[in-house]
Each structure stands twice: as structure tokens, then as C-alpha cells.
Amino acid sequence: MGNEEKKPKINLAIYWGAACGGCCVSVLDVHESLFDVVAAADLVFWPIALDIKYKDVEAMPDGFIDVTLFNGAVRNSENEYMAKLLRKKTKILVAYGSCSHMGGIPGLANFSDKESLLQRVFDDTESTENPKKIRPQTEYEVKEGVLDLPEFYNDVKTLDQVVNVDYYLPGCPPQTERLVEVFMAIVTGAELPPPGSVVGALVKSQCDECERKKSDNKKINKFYRPWEIEDDGETCFLEQGVICLGPATRGGCGVRCIKGNAPCRGCYGPPPDVIDPGAKMMSAIATMIDSDDPEEIAAIVEQIDDPAGLFYRFSLPSSILRRTIK
Amino acid sequence: MKRITIDPITRLEGHGRIEIFLNDDGDVENLYFQVPELRGFEKFCEGRPVEELSQIVTKICGVCPGCHHMGAGKAADAVYGVTPPPTALKLRELFYMAHFVHSHIAHFYALAAPDFVVGPKAPAAERNILGVIGKVGVEVGTEVLKQRRIAQEIQALLGGHQTHVVMNIPGGVRKGLTEDERRDIVEKAKGFIEFSKFSLNIFNNVVLSNNEYVDIILKGPYSLNLYSMGLVDENNKVNFYDGKVRVVDQEGKEHCKYSPEDYMEYVAERVEPWSYLKFPYLKKIGWKGFVDGVDSGVYHATPLSRLNASDGMATPLAQVEYEKMFEILGGKPVHATLAMHWARLVELLYASERLLELAEDPEITGRELRVKLENKPTEGVGIVEAQRGTLTHHYWTDEKGIVTKVNIIVGTTNNNAAICMSLKKAAQGLIKKGVDVDEGILNMIEMGFRAYDPCFSCATHNLPGKMPLIVNFRDLNGEVIRSVKRD
Amino acid sequence: MSFQPTIVSFLCNWCSYTGADLAGTSRMKYASNIRIIRVMCSGRIEPTFVLKAFREGADGVLICGCHPGDCHYHEGNYKCLRRFHLLQKYIKQMGMDEDRLQLKWISASEGKQFAELADSFTEEIRNLGPCKVKEVMETLT
Ligand code: SF4
Ligand code: SF4
Ligand code: SF4
Numbered sequence: 001m002g003n004e005e006k007k008p009k010i011n012l013a014i015y016w017g018a019a020c021g022g023c024c025v026s027v028l029d030v031h032e033s034l035f036d037v038v039a040a041a042d043l044v045f046w047p048i049a050l051d052i053k054y055k056d057v058e059a060m061p062d063g064f065i066d067v068t069l070f071n072g073a074v075r076n077s078e079n080e081y082m083a084k085l086l087r088k089k090t091k092i093l094v095a096y097g098s099c100s101h102m103g104g105i106p107g108l109a110n111f112s113d114k115e116s117l118l119q120r121v122f123d124d125t126e127s128t129e130n131p132k133k134i135r136p137q138t139e140y141e142v143k144e145g146v147l148d149l150p151e152f153y154n155d156v157k158t159l160d161q162v163v164n165v166d167y168y169l170p171g172c173p174p175q176t177e178r179l180v181e182v183f184m185a186i187v188t189g190a191e192l193p194p195p196g197s198v199v200g201a202l203v204k205s206q207c208d209e210c211e212r213k214k215s216d217n218k219k220i221n222k223f224y225r226p227w228e229i230e231d232d233g234e235t236c237f238l239e240q241g242v243i244c245l246g247p248a249t250r251g252g253c254g255v256r257c258i259k260g261n262a263p264c265r266g267c268y269g270p271p272p273d274v275i276d277p278g279a280k281m282m283s284a285i286a287t288m289i290d291s292d293d294p295e296e297i298a299a300i301v302e303q304i305d306d307p308a309g310l311f312y313r314f315s316l317p318s319s320i321l322r323r324t325i326k
Numbered sequence: 327m328k329r330i331t332i333d334p335i336t337r338l339e340g341h342g343r344i345e346i347f348l349n350d351d352g353d354v355e356n357l358y359f360q361v362p363e364l365r366g367f368e369k370f371c372e373g374r375p376v377e378e379l380s381q382i383v384t385k386i387c388g389v390c391p392g393c394h395h396m397g398a399g400k401a402a403d404a405v406y407g408v409t410p411p412p413t414a415l416k417l418r419e420l421f422y423m424a425h426f427v428h429s430h431i432a433h434f435y436a437l438a439a440p441d442f443v444v445g446p447k448a449p450a451a452e453r454n455i456l457g458v459i460g461k462v463g464v465e466v467g468t469e470v471l472k473q474r475r476i477a478q479e480i481q482a483l484l485g486g487h488q489t490h491v492v493m494n495i496p497g498g499v500r501k502g503l504t505e506d507e508r509r510d511i512v513e514k515a516k517g518f519i520e521f522s523k524f525s526l527n528i529f530n531n532v533v534l535s536n537n538e539y540v541d542i543i544l545k546g547p548y549s550l551n552l553y554s555m556g557l558v559d560e561n562n563k564v565n566f567y568d569g570k571v572r573v574v575d576q577e578g579k580e581h582c583k584y585s586p587e588d589y590m591e592y593v594a595e596r597v598e599p600w601s602y603l604k605f606p607y608l609k610k611i612g613w614k615g616f617v618d619g620v621d622s623g624v625y626h627a628t629p630l631s632r633l634n635a636s637d638g639m640a641t642p643l644a645q646v647e648y649e650k651m652f653e654i655l656g657g658k659p660v661h662a663t664l665a666m667h668w669a670r671l672v673e674l675l676y677a678s679e680r681l682l683e684l685a686e687d688p689e690i691t692g693r694e695l696r697v698k699l700e701n702k703p704t705e706g707v708g709i710v711e712a713q714r715g716t717l718t719h720h721y722w723t724d725e726k727g728i729v730t731k732v733n734i735i736v737g738t739t740n741n742n743a744a745i746c747m748s749l750k751k752a753a754q755g756l757i758k759k760g761v762d763v764d765e766g767i768l769n770m771i772e773m774g775f776r777a778y779d780p781c782f783s784c785a786t787h788n789l790p791g792k793m794p795l796i797v798n799f800r801d802l803n804g805e806v807i808r809s810v811k812r813d
Numbered sequence: 814m815s816f817q818p819t820i821v822s823f824l825c826n827w828c829s830y831t832g833a834d835l836a837g838t839s840r841m842k843y844a845s846n847i848r849i850i851r852v853m854c855s856g857r858i859e860p861t862f863v864l865k866a867f868r869e870g871a872d873g874v875l876i877c878g879c880h881p882g883d884c885h886y887h888e889g890n891y892k893c894l895r896r897f898h899l900l901q902k903y904i905k906q907m908g909m910d911e912d913r914l915q916l917k918w919i920s921a922s923e924g925k926q927f928a929e930l931a932d933s934f935t936e937e938i939r940n941l942g943p944c945k946v947k948e949v950m951e952t953l954t
């Protein structure tokens with residue numbers, strides 16, 4: 001690359017845990033800005049694109065990496081090992097995307113447990129033929145030698161439940177423009193917010209950015225599933241009785257689901273100072289239910305299917321209760 | 327016994343590892359391709375309202391989210407026993423063609439072209455998209471990025487969210503197309519057709535006119551004698567969005583043709599203790615191990631298998647290319663793994679032509695986007711062709727439409743056994759006593775793998791300058807005795 | 814000795830706390846398992862408070878507010894009622910017995926009712942046995 005810049009380049013690493021790849025794609029989608037990124041940073045580790053192996057990272061001096069964008073949740077022993085390794089090697093560790101920020105979609109597995117998950121996938125799925133009940137093993141002896149696999153955990157964890165995190169960049173995946181803003185702030189040496197802050201998102205909620213028509217005083221008599229209403233494409237979903245997580249979600253994504261006529265599902269996480277996004281949403285919804293009668297209220301609440309899976313769609317592992325109990 | 331470990335395989339969508347065992351003669355005894363990762367969507371989708379699944383399952387893969395979105399959308403329609411109105415079906419297909427165009431462009435130029443346009447043994451530093459641009463010109467590079475971006479824009483227009491699409495709702499779609507948008511898409515589709523033709527030309531001029539390359543395709547250690555799977559329409563023409571799944575044998579004879587809801591009669595999955603990814607096979611033939619041939623149920627589901635399994639393409643220009651490909655490669659079916667790249671370009675042309683057809687269809691701007699759901703929800707299967715293979719989503723719900731069970735067979739998973747075998751065959755053909763395992767050899771092994779465009783291989787892994795692979799030679803104690811690295 | 818549940822009770826300042834206080838000053842005996850937290854109004858009890866109580870080891874949570882129509886802030890207890898129904902549904906889905914969370918109306922003069930409620934709720938939770946939330950959380954960290 002050999003470019004002679006005044007400003008020293010920073011060392012940048014990108015790694016995935018239990019992820020879908022969408023976060024890495026969101027980095028690649030910087031398009032032309034990729035050149036700015038490459039001009040300001042040396043990519044020192046990025047499995048999706050670069051031939052740098054775990055042992056190369058192990059060999060780096062501590063603090064060698066200036067910034068690591070860690071996407072994906074912590075789901076198995078390999079994810080955890082890499083999270084700890086990268087923490088040691090990194091000055092600024094960023095939880096990038098909903099999965100590492102709050103557990104994300106893979107975090108929905110905390111509604112179940114390791115055994116029932118493995119049983120479903122490897123024994124019970126209708127197309128699986130596994131009479132001997134074979135399961136993937138962390139160590140398995142084939143005739144040529146021993147093969148190993150990472151240990152699959154019972155619980156999905158967020159990155160900050162495993163290591164100390166400096167910043168959170170929310171979204172599933174983060175909107176690429178937000179990444180570029182944050183990245184440029186880091187490389188230009190702009191003053192950064194205090195460690196532990198959410199960056200690359202707004203302080204205000206989705207509703208604040210949303211252009212759908214809304215009144216200040218939302219009232220709900222009946223909850224509908226999205227397909228039960230004829231969405232007019234203009235009125236606030238909640239006012240049409242369809243649950244939208246806008247009020248309990250930070251802005252910053254460009255209300256992209258709502259632009260596709262789908263209600264928000266909360267991937268940007270809760271607004272500042274809210275620790276539990278689902279609790280915040282429950283509180284917001286309760287305010288809107290238009291009844292004072294205990295039985296009627298109970299009946300209206302009954303119309304909400306799967307409240308836990310809805311209010312905590314992206315955040316179950318980071319919520320107060322974190323998982324179901326048996 | 328010596329052991330070669332490639333861990334992790336980089337430039338992969340997701341996590342992967344290759345273990346190669348060499349015997350005392352220095353020949354490849356066996357090879358294991360391990361997937362160390364599992365998230366378990368089959369389990370944690372349970373309990374969710376079925377209409378939410380089309381948004382949840384996109385997170386299976388951020389590289390082909392549109393495929394899961396379509397599979398889930400179709401499965402949810404089936405759960406409610408409805409067929410979306412014609413406009414909605416056409417909009418879905420239109421979106422889907424843009425998804426194919428985007429993905430196939432990225433794969434060809436970023437992954438396949440470096441090996442052919444620049445050359446399989448060219449210095450690694452040149453064997454990348456920049457090298458391709460060096461060979462074919464900067465304007466082409468710009469054009470590649472532009473066409474890919476345009477395809478993405480069409481998807482975002484209809485799908486809302488630029489990655490994790492929100493288009494489908496049981497019974498139809500959430501958003502229609504305006505006349506202005508339609509006209510704009512028509513122009514874009516014409517651009518795609520030109521670009522597809524241009525890409526086929528590059529393939530023609532650079533690859534087919536070079537005997538060495540043709541030899542690698544046809545005679546390299548890459549051929550497997552497998553069954554071929556693909557979705558076909560009522561005329562047995564290739565279709566990505568809808569139809570029946572057809573499987574042909576090694577001779578091109580139809581082995582079966584099934585409707586989505588019958589998939590379980592034809593496909594089964596096997597579990598191996600050394601990988602978290604299952605191994606699908608043809609149920610009526612059975613699992614005979616990692617072997618090819620007519621008695622082994624191993625099949626592949628790829629651009630090449632789709633062309634093998636069909637009687638042709640439904641659009642005129644693609645049909646011409648289809649015929650040409652089989653003619654040059656010696657008739658149908660073709661078993662040369664590397665011919666997948668060619669097949670992918672034929673598909674690119676088809677997707678572009680189909681996109682234009684749909685954009686010119688007067689019904690595409692219709693206002694009837696959804697049908698009402700009146701039936702009791704029960705169970706439904708949705709099958710589409712993902713870029714990387716036939717994708718099956720199967721949902722069961724209670725009477726409220728809350729999901730009780732989920733089964734998913736992902737595109738790349740179909741090819742799990744085939745990938746293992748291709749890699750082994752390539753390794754066996756290339757690693758020999760007395761042959762220095764250099765980076766060129768490693769790349770040739772990797773080519774066997776790259777052809778499948780496995781979903782854990784993100785089609786956008788195109789950062790300049792790196793074609794990564796590292797192989798460690800270990801002794802029996804696992805100590806690294808030698809390390810070959812290519813960068 | 815039988816299981817001694819830990820119970821957290823959120824009481825609104827104007828009616829329920831006064832009621833509980835009355836039970837105390839009148840030297841009525843009631844279960845000592847209850848830890849009382851005074852809030853200005855039941856409408857101020859955020860779902861977060863309840864969830865945190867469980868996470869920190871509560872086996873049951875009892876919310877008390879003014880009778881309908883009597884809330885000092887007019888609407889507070891209705892708001893609480895709606896949150897309560899939602900929360901019950903949520904904790905049930907999380908694998909907890911929804912009866913671990915209850916909402917009752919206690920007026921300033923209902924000292925006796927409060928004492929009885931404290932006893933019966935404690936008994937009910939004792940029968941349900943320990944809540945595992947805290948235990949599960951400890952295995953996680
Ligand atoms: S946050 Fe979303 S886009 Fe990123 S890895 Fe997780 S599921 Fe994929
Ligand atoms: S609730 Fe949803 S639809 Fe309504 S204003 Fe907020 S973000 Fe928009
Ligand atoms: S609208 Fe909501 S769910 Fe959709 S991208 Fe934005 S924050 Fe995420």
C-alpha cells in the first residue's frame with residue numbers, strides 16, 4: 001500500500017462471531033468510501049477478505065490493533081476465545097451490529113436451551129435421518145486422526161457479557177453511512193464520547209424520524225397482526241393497531257423498514273438511558289391501551305402474540321431476564 | 327500420517343475449516359471440510375407469528391437474505407393456503423431477479439474472474455478484482471460496481487431495508503411500484519442485459535479461446551459424477567422463483583420431479599459427528615458415503631446443476647447461450663465443477679432478460695398487492711432457487727398462525743457433501759509425493775471450492791491484494807512442521 | 814424450616830403505603846417476608862423495576878395502588894393495571910409462573926386487608942417455591 005501520509009494510519013480489524021455476514025457486507029457497501037477507509041487504515045485482520053489467521057492475531061503485541069469492529073454474538077467457545085483475544089490486542093473494541101450489541105436474532109435461542117436446540121436440528125427435523133442419534137462432537141476420532149469442533153454454548157451472549165466493550169454501533173446491520181461517520185471521527189482524532197457510549201445512532205427515537213402521520217395521544221383498542229389491516233402506507237402503525245417498536249428504538253437507520261411498509265422491530269436498540277428495550281416498549285404500549293376496565297384490558301393484552309419475541313426481537317440476551325427459565 | 331490444517335478458511339462467508347490427511351506416501355488419504363458453526367433457526371423460530379419469519383430468517387445469511395425472504399414468504403402463503411395476486415407474484419419475482427443479478431455479478435467478477443481472466447497460476451497479488459480490471463480495463467471495473475449497485479437499488483426500492491428485506495407479507499407484498507419507477511427499472515434491466523452479454527463475451531474471449539483454461543475446466547481434477555437438482559417451470563425451463571424441483575441423474579435422465587410440499591419424500595439429511603452442517607442426499611437412493619456415481623445419493627444444487635436439470639432457459643438470449651455451453655462442453659449433463667462459472671453467466675443473462683420482461687408487464691404496476699387470509703393456518707413449504715442452491719423452508723403453525731415447527735434446507739447445505747468431495751478430489755489430484763505444495767496448488771484446491779460460491783463464501787470478498795489461504799503441515803503430534811502461506 | 818420466600822412489594826404513597834403503615838402501627842401481625850418499596854404512585858412503577866426485583870432474587874412481586882377512581886394522579890393506577898397485564902403475559906412466556914406478580918388495590922384505611930394480603934400472597938409464593946431467575950442469572954455470569 002505504501003502511502004506516505006502525514007497522519008499515521010490506524011490498524012483496523014473486523015471479526016465475526018455468530019453472525020450472518022450482513023455486518024461485513026455493510027462494511028463492504030461503503031463503496032467509494034472504501035478508498036478513504038483504506039487510505040486511513042490498514043486492515044490487519046478480516047477473515048472474510050484477508051488471509052490473516054488466528055495465530056497471526058495471537059502473535060500481535062497487545063494493543064496493536066487500534067480499532068476492532070466485532071460483529072456477531074458469542075455463541076460458542078471459538079467466538080469467546082476470539083472476543084478475549086481481540087480485546088487484549090485492541091485499543092478500541094466496538095460492538096458492531098445488533099448481534100454483538102444485544103444478542104441479535106441468534107439471541108432468540110435464549111428462549112430455548114442447548115439440548116432442545118441440538119435435538120431439533122440433528123434429531124427431530126423432519127428431513128433428518130439420524131437413527132443413531134449422532135451429534136457433532138467437540139472431539140471426534142476419525143480413522144486418520146482426531147477432529148475437533150468448538151463447543152456450542154447453552155446461552156447466547158452479547159459481546160460485553162464476555163469482554164469490556166468501548167463503543168456500540170447498533171443496527172442489523174448498521175447503516176453504512178453511520179459507520180463511515182464514526183470511522184472518520186476515529187481516524188481524524190475527533191473527540192470521542194465517553195467509553196461505553198452508543199455511537200452512530202441518534203439520541204431520539206425512530207418515531208422522531210418517521211414520516212408517518214401520528215397524533216400525540218395514541219390510543220389502541222385492538223391489536224392487529226400486520227396482515228390483518230389494510231395499511232394505508234401513511235398512518236403510524238401503532239395508531240392502526242399494529243405493534244411497531246419505533247417508540248422504544250433509537251433512530252439512525254433511516255426508518256428503512258417503515259419505508260418498506262413494515263413496522264420497526266427494534267434492531268437499533270433502546271434509546272439512551274434505557275437498559276431494557278422490551279420493558280420500555282411494554283411501558284409505552286400500556287400507556288396507549290384505551291381502556292380502564294380490568295377485563296377489557298386483559299382481553300386487549302391477550303391479542304398480543306409472542307410479546308417476549310416481539311419486544312425483545314433483537315435484544316433478549318441483553319435484557320434483564322436474559323433467557324427463559326424452566 | 328501427516329496432517330494439513332486450513333483454519334479458518336478465510337474469504338468465506340461464515341466459518342470453515344479444512345483438514346487434509348496425507349499418508350506415508352505423501353498422497354492425500356482423506357479430507358474433511360468442517361463447518362464449526364450453528365445458530366439453530368429451526369428451534370428459535372418456534373413461537374413466533376409466521377408472518378414474522380420472513381424477516382427473521384433473512385438473518386440466516388446477510389449475503390443472500392433475499393432468498394430466505396422469498397422462501398419464507400412462500401412458505402407463509404402456503405401455511406394460509408393462499409396465492410398472492412398476479413401483481414404481487416410478479417413484484418416478488420422482479421425483486422428476486424435483481425437479487426440474482428447483483429449476486430452473480432459479484433461472484434463472477436470478484437471470485438471467478440481472477441482465476442480465469444488473470445490466470446490460475448498468476449501471482450497472488452494480481453489474482454483479484456484489481457487484476458481483472460488490469461486485464462479488461464478500468465471502465466469495466468467501474469461498470470461492474472455500477473451494475474451491482476443498480477441491482478441493489480432495485481432491491482431496496484421494493485424491499486425497504488437494503489439488506490434484510492421486508493417486502494413479503496402472507497398473501498402478497500407490502501409495497502407496489504409506480505409507473506415512474508417501472509420505467510426506470512426497464513432502462514436498468516436493459517443495462518443488465520448488455521452487461522450480461524458483455525460478461526459472456528469476456529468469458530468467451532479470455533477463457534474459451536485459451537486451451538489451457540478449457541483443459542482445466544474439462545480435465546482438471548474437478549469433475550464429480552453427481553445428480554443435478556434445480557427448480558423448473560411447467561416446460562422444464564429454469565425458474566428461480568417458482569415451480570417444481572427436478573433432479574436428473576448422471577446421464578441427464580429424470581430421477582424425480584417433485585412439488586415443494588413433497589420434498590421430504592425425496593431429500594434426507596445426514597449428520598456427521600465432525601461438522602455442525604448436515605449432509606443432504608437423495609432419499610430414494612440413499613446415503614452411500616462421500617462417493618459419486620449413480621448409486622450414491624449425493625447431488626449438487628448449483629447454477630450448473632440447474633442447467634443440467636432443465637430443458638432450457640425461458641428467455642431467448644439465455645437459451646442461445648445455454649445451447650452453446652452444452653455444445654462446447656460435450657453435451658448434457660456437464661459434470662465439470664468449474665463449468666459452474668459459465669452456467670452462472672448464462673443465468674445472469676436469464677435473470678436480466680426476465681427482469682426486463684417483468685418490468686414491461688403491464689400488470690407489474692397493479693394495485694392489488696395482497697389477498698385476504700381467510701383459511702385456517704396449518705403447514706406450508708416454500709421452495710425457491712437461491713444463487714447457491716435449492717432452498718426449502720417448511721413451517722408448521724397452530725390455529726393462530728404461531729409457528730410450532732420449522733425445517734430449513736439451505737442452498738449451500740445441499741452441496742455440503744459435494745464440496746467435501748470436490749475438495750478431496752482436487753487435493754488428491756494436486757498434492758502428490760514430490761510435488762511442492764506451493765500457493766499455486768493451494769489456489770487450485772480452493773478453486774474447486776470457490777466454484778460452488780458457497781454461502782459461507784461471501785460473494786463480495788473482494789478486497790484488493792489478497793487471495794488468502796494458509797496450509798500447515800503437521801506431524802502426528804499436531805506440531806506444525808511446515809507452513810505454506812499465500813498472500 | 815419451610816421455604817421463606819423473598820417478596821418485594823411496591824406500594825403507592827397515597828393509599829397503599831398508608832394502608833400498610835396502618836397495619837404496622839396497629840400492630841397487626843403479617844408475614845415478615847415482604848420488603849416494602851414506596852413509590853409516589855403505582856403509575857410510576859416501570860416494568861424495569863419489577864424485572865429487576867426478580868433478577869435480584871425476589872420470589873414474588875406485589876404491587877399495590879389506590880382503588881380505581883382514587884388515584885392521587887387520576888390515571889396512575891389504570892396505567893399500572895395495563896402494564897401489569899402485559900408484564901404477567903411476558904413473565905409467563907419467560908417460563909415464570911405469572912402469579913408471582915400480582916396487583917391489588919389497597920386504600921389508606923385498609924390496614925387489615927393489607928396484612929391479610931401480605932400473608933396470603935406469601936403463602937401462595939411459598940407454595941410456588943423459589944423463583945429461579947437469580948439462580949439462572951448466576952450461572953450465566
Ligand atoms: S447484526 Fe444483523 S447483519 Fe449483523 S451479523 Fe447480526 S444478523 Fe447479521
Ligand atoms: S410507532 Fe412506528 S409507525 Fe408510528 S411513528 Fe413510531 S416509528 Fe412511525
Ligand atoms: S426500522 Fe427498526 S428494525 Fe428496521 S432497520 Fe430501523 S431500527 Fe431496525
Ligand code: FES
Nearest residue numbers: 825854878884889
Ligand atoms: S397515587 Fe395511588 S395509584 Fe396513583
